[in-house]
Amino acid sequence: RTDKMLWDELEEALKAGGWTADGLTELWTLVAACLHTGNINFDPAKTDTATITADSAKWVENVEAVLGLPGGVLPKVLTKMKMKVGTEMMDKDLTFAKAVDTRDALAKGIFSRLFDKLIEQINTSMAEAKGCDHNATIKNVIGIVDIFGFEIFEKNSMEQLCINFANEKLQALFTKTVFAETMKAYKEEGIDVADITYSDNANL
Numbered sequence: 001r002t003d004k005m006l007w008d009e010l011e012e013a014l015k016a017g018g019w020t021a022d023g024l025t026e027l028w029t030l031v032a033a034c035l036h037t038g039n040i041n042f043d044p045a046k047t048d049t050a051t052i053t054a055d056s057a058k059w060v061e062n063v064e065a066v067l068g069l070p071g072g073v074l075p076k077v078l079t080k081m082k083m084k085v086g087t088e089m090m091d092k093d094l095t096f097a098k099a100v101d102t103r104d105a106l107a108k109g110i111f112s113r114l115f116d117k118l119i120e121q122i123n124t125s126m127a128e129a130k131g132c133d134h135n136a137t138i139k140n141v142i143g144i145v146d147i148f149g150f151e152i153f154e155k156n157s158m159e160q161l162c163i164n165f166a167n168e169k170l171q172a173l174f175t176k177t178v179f180a181e182t183m184k185a186y187k188e189e190g191i192d193v194a195d196i197t198y199s200d201n202a203n204l
Contacts, residue, residue: 018125029066030114035158036062037107040078042099050079050099078102111162168201175200 014024039059043051052060052075064074079099080091094102153160179198186193 016125017122019121023121027114027118030110031158033063033066034107034111034114036066037103037110038158038161040103042079042096042103044096047096049093050096052079078106108165115162171201 011024019027036059040056040063041053043053060074061071064071079094081094082089083092175198183193183196
C-alpha cells in the first residue's frame with residue numbers, strides 16, 4: 001500500500017471517530033508545528049547566548065505560520081526568558097542548553113495535549129456508539145500501553161520519537177511504582193534494602 005492509501009485510511013478512521021473537517025485541519029496543523037519545531041537548531045559555538053542558526057529561519061517562520069503567531073515572536077520565546085529586576089521586567093539570554101530544552105518542551109507540550117485530545121475523542125466516540133452517557137461513572141474507554149519498541153535508527157521519524165518518548169515515560173512510571181515506592185514501604189517497615197539497586201531513567 002502507498003503512503004497516500006495509508007493517509008486516506010487514517011483520515012477515514014479519524015472521521016469515523018468523530019473528527020470534523022475543521023478538527024482534522026487543526027490536528028494536522030499541530031502535528032506540523034511539532035515537526036517544524038524539531039527542525040529548529042541553535043549555534044553550538046554560542047553556549048552562553050542561545051542563537052538560532054540561519055538555516056533554521058524557515059522552520060521558525062513555518063512554526064509561527066501554523067500556530068498563528070506574529071512574526072519574530074518565536075525566536076524570542078526560544079532564546080530569552082523574562083526576569084524581574086526591581087519593579088521592571090527584563091529579558092535574559094538563555095544558554096544553548098536551556099534553549100534546546102525550551103524548544104523540546106514546546107514540541108512535547110503541543111504533542112502531549114494533542115495526544116490527550118485524541119484519546120478523549122476516541123473515548124467519547126466509543127461511549128456514543130454504545131449509547132452511553134460520556135459523563136457516566138461506568139463507560140467503555142480505550143487505554144494504550146506500549147512499554148516496548150524503543151529503537152534508534154540512522155534517521156528517526158516523528159512517529160519513532162513519540163514512541164520512544166512514551167516508552168521512557170512508561171518505564172519511569174514502572175520504576176517508580178515497582179521499585180521506588182516498594183522500597184519506601186520496606187524502609188518504613190524497618191526492612192533493610194540497602195543492597196537493592198535499580199536503574200532509574202527519570203533524569204534522562
